[in-house]
Amino acid sequence: MHRAFLTLIVLCLALGAGAEPAANEKYRQWGTRHPSGVQLRINAGYAIGGTTPLPLPAEIRSIDRFRPYGGLNVGFEASKMFGKKRRWGLAAGLHGFLHGMKTGAHVKGYKMAIVRDGEKMAGYFTGVDETNVRLVGMTIPLKGVWRASHRWTIEAGPFFQLFKKREFEGKVYDGYLRENTPTGQKIEMSQANAASYDFSEDMRSLDYGLTFNFDWKATRHWSLYGNLDWGMTDVFKSNFQTIAFPMYSIYANVGVAYSVF
Amino acid sequence: MKNLLSAALFAALAISLGACMGDEPLNQECDITEARLEMDNPLDIFEQAHEAVWKELEYDSTVCFLARPDAQPREIALHLTLTPGATAYIDGQDTPFQNGTKVDFTDEKKHSFKVVSEDRQWTRRYTLYIGHKIPYEGHFTETFSNYAAEATGHYYVWKAEGAAAGWFTDGEWKNGNPGFRLSRSSAKPDEYPDTPVKGGGPDGSDCIKLETCDTGPFGQMVNMKLASGSLFNGVFDVSNALRDALKATQFASPFKYRPISVSAWLRYEPGLTFENREGQPQPGIVDEPDFYAVVYRNTTPQGQPVVIDGNDVLNSPAIVAIARLPHLYNPDGTDRLTGQPIHGVSGKWQKFTLTLDYREPLDPEVLRKNGYSLVISFASSWQGAYFKGAIGSKLWVDNVELTSSEK
Numbered sequence: 001m002h003r004a005f006l007t008l009i010v011l012c013l014a015l016g017a018g019a020e021p022a023a024n025e026k027y028r029q030w031g032t033r034h035p036s037g038v039q040l041r042i043n044a045g046y047a048i049g050g051t052t053p054l055p056l057p058a059e060i061r062s063i064d065r066f067r068p069y070g071g072l073n074v075g076f077e078a079s080k081m082f083g084k085k086r087r088w089g090l091a092a093g094l095h096g097f098l099h100g101m102k103t104g105a106h107v108k109g110y111k112m113a114i115v116r117d118g119e120k121m122a123g124y125f126t127g128v129d130e131t132n133v134r135l136v137g138m139t140i141p142l143k144g145v146w147r148a149s150h151r152w153t154i155e156a157g158p159f160f161q162l163f164k165k166r167e168f169e170g171k172v173y174d175g176y177l178r179e180n181t182p183t184g185q186k187i188e189m190s191q192a193n194a195a196s197y198d199f200s201e202d203m204r205s206l207d208y209g210l211t212f213n214f215d216w217k218a219t220r221h222w223s224l225y226g227n228l229d230w231g232m233t234d235v236f237k238s239n240f241q242t243i244a245f246p247m248y249s250i251y252a253n254v255g256v257a258y259s260v261f
Numbered sequence: 262m263k264n265l266l267s268a269a270l271f272a273a274l275a276i277s278l279g280a281c282m283g284d285e286p287l288n289q290e291c292d293i294t295e296a297r298l299e300m301d302n303p304l305d306i307f308e309q310a311h312e313a314v315w316k317e318l319e320y321d322s323t324v325c326f327l328a329r330p331d332a333q334p335r336e337i338a339l340h341l342t343l344t345p346g347a348t349a350y351i352d353g354q355d356t357p358f359q360n361g362t363k364v365d366f367t368d369e370k371k372h373s374f375k376v377v378s379e380d381r382q383w384t385r386r387y388t389l390y391i392g393h394k395i396p397y398e399g400h401f402t403e404t405f406s407n408y409a410a411e412a413t414g415h416y417y418v419w420k421a422e423g424a425a426a427g428w429f430t431d432g433e434w435k436n437g438n439p440g441f442r443l444s445r446s447s448a449k450p451d452e453y454p455d456t457p458v459k460g461g462g463p464d465g466s467d468c469i470k471l472e473t474c475d476t477g478p479f480g481q482m483v484n485m486k487l488a489s490g491s492l493f494n495g496v497f498d499v500s501n502a503l504r505d506a507l508k509a510t511q512f513a514s515p516f517k518y519r520p521i522s523v524s525a526w527l528r529y530e531p532g533l534t535f536e537n538r539e540g541q542p543q544p545g546i547v548d549e550p551d552f553y554a555v556v557y558r559n560t561t562p563q564g565q566p567v568v569i570d571g572n573d574v575l576n577s578p579a580i581v582a583i584a585r586l587p588h589l590y591n592p593d594g595t596d597r598l599t600g601q602p603i604h605g606v607s608g609k610w611q612k613f614t615l616t617l618d619y620r621e622p623l624d625p626e627v628l629r630k631n632g633y634s635l636v637i638s639f640a641s642s643w644q645g646a647y648f649k650g651a652i653g654s655k656l657w658v659d660n661v662e663l664t665s666s667e668k
Binding site for chain 1: 283284285286288289290291292320378383384385443444445446447477478479482483484485499500501502503504505
């Protein structure tokens with residue numbers, strides 16, 4: 001019995017020792033061929049997501065409609081793998097994006113304001129709130145890279161976003177506004193005479209957050225990827241008080257990447 | 262593919278957001294939406310049975326039932342309808358008011374109520390009482406000298422003078438100023454459509470000026486680019502001002518004596534450019550002022566109240582008499598916009614008398630029960646109800662006089 005056990009351990013070790021070089025060979029085959037361990041990747045994908053408060057405040061009673069806007073994400077990334085086995089590395093890139101959303105939600109006692117050319121109407125709105133968000137800009141991700149297997153790569157790290165164009169506008173209707181406080185003058189609003197708002201000017205031009213990326217190599221050059229860009233800053237400037245809660249940009253991308261070498 | 266993906270991702274989003282959607286927040290509002298006196302026979306103290314029910318028409322902290330001048334109400338059971346979840350308290354009491362509790366209304370005794378919202382964070386205070394109608398004399402003269410800034414100081418309000426003080430709703434002349442405040446909150450009191458003119462009357466006393474004003478960016482947003490100056494007796498329901506401005510203007514006061522004529526001193530300057538609702542200039546069209554009086558039956562034979570508003574003030578089937586400044590009309594009866602108006606109001610003060618043209622005789626029994634109402638209305642743009650007119654049109658009004666069959 002004792003002898004049999006020892007034999008098993010030796011066998012396992014032998015097999016393991018034999019498996020290790022084989023795995024390394026696979027990683028090499030599917031990894032970059034560049035002697036420096038640098039890899040350049042071009043990607044194009046579809047982006048879907050939205051700008052949302054988290055957690056969803058109780059004032060938002062239901063989300064009745066959601067339609068993504070645009071949904072383009074193209075860019076390139078360079079990564080450099082380190083160590084003898086080149087399983088770990090760092091990556092940086094540049095992505096251009098055009099994404100956004102259109103939502104229709106039922107809200108109750110939603111604190112808001114409509115501001116136009118110095119005129120202001122503020123209070124608590126109950127009814128339908130329709131929001132359109134359109135964002136165009138660039139993302140710069142800085143990520144740690146881990147090759148989980150010869151085909152799977154997992155990346156994570158911070159990202160920074162610069163907006164070239166940012167729009168946050170919408171309208172409220174089929175309800176009423178209580179002026180200033182819930183005990184204030186009631187102002188009825190219909191769809192024909194909807195009250196519109198535009199907070200585009202109150203949005204930040206810089207955002208940062210965390211990005212998570214999964215990449216699966218179909219061939220040595222082509223891979224499918226999915227990633228999540230989770231904004232960690234309120235999309236509005238800190239002095240913007242009109243909406244009572246912070247809102248974050250959360251977008252997912254799925255697409256195809258091509259590794260140049 | 263894209264649609265399929267969108268649908269799938271939306272489903273995922275909806276499920277995840279749905280999962281984190283919190284419980285419905287408790288109501289923050291705390292309004293008395295209706296107050297009802299529970300009486301076997303409301304006609305014991307009221308002229309009309311429906312007067313035992315109060316509904317919030319204007320944003321107001323006073324709940325006032327108006328009984329007959331000779332009525333002597335005592336203890337009456339009261340029923341309040343509140344915002345769901347809200348609780349009413351008689352001031353100074355810790356236990357909530359129970360509907361059906363008898364309340365002492367002797368000698369116009371006023372009761373203070375505190376209504377607390379379901380979330381207990383908000384409170385509204387009300388004063389509730391049974392007042393008495395002031396016997397209507399059938400004749401009044403109004404000089405527009407009794408005006409003041411309203412409570413928040415945004416715009417002016419005009420208290421009715423003489424007999425009209427007890428006769429008009431809240432004892433006030435109404436106008437669109439409260440609606441204008443919603444669209445142009447930055448406007449100063451003198452920039453509102455209705456403003457007083459000190460010493461501007463034909464006799465050197467104060468008068469009132471009605472001016473058609475630009476409603477600014479908010480007005481454009483809700484497709485109401487201009488606001489005509491207006492002046493009338495009745496109720497202006499601000500809550501509907503942006504949704505349905507015509508409905509917001511609810512006309513008239515009931516009377517007991519047959520109105521014969523209404524006269525007023527008027528002066529008019531049309532604005533430069535007549536615009537249609539879309540704000541496009543209409544060359545060749547000149548803006549016109551309006552001044553009319555309408556008598557209508559304010560209660561159906563079944564006892565239901567009839568209120569005419571901006572939609573039907575000139576064409577409701579309830580109308581029994583009408584008088585109006587002359588205008589041109591198309592063969593089909595619709596208003597004809599023209600470059601040569603015939604109203605006759607000029608830049609110089611003149612007295613205009615409108616004699617009511619009765620389509621049917623007044624029923625003495627209906628008259629006795631306050632079943633008819635009279636509307637007196639002025640506007641700086643006769644098409645202002647449809648947001649057509651010339652910005653800058655001005656109508657000055659003074660010395661309005663009502664003559665009735667008695668006294």
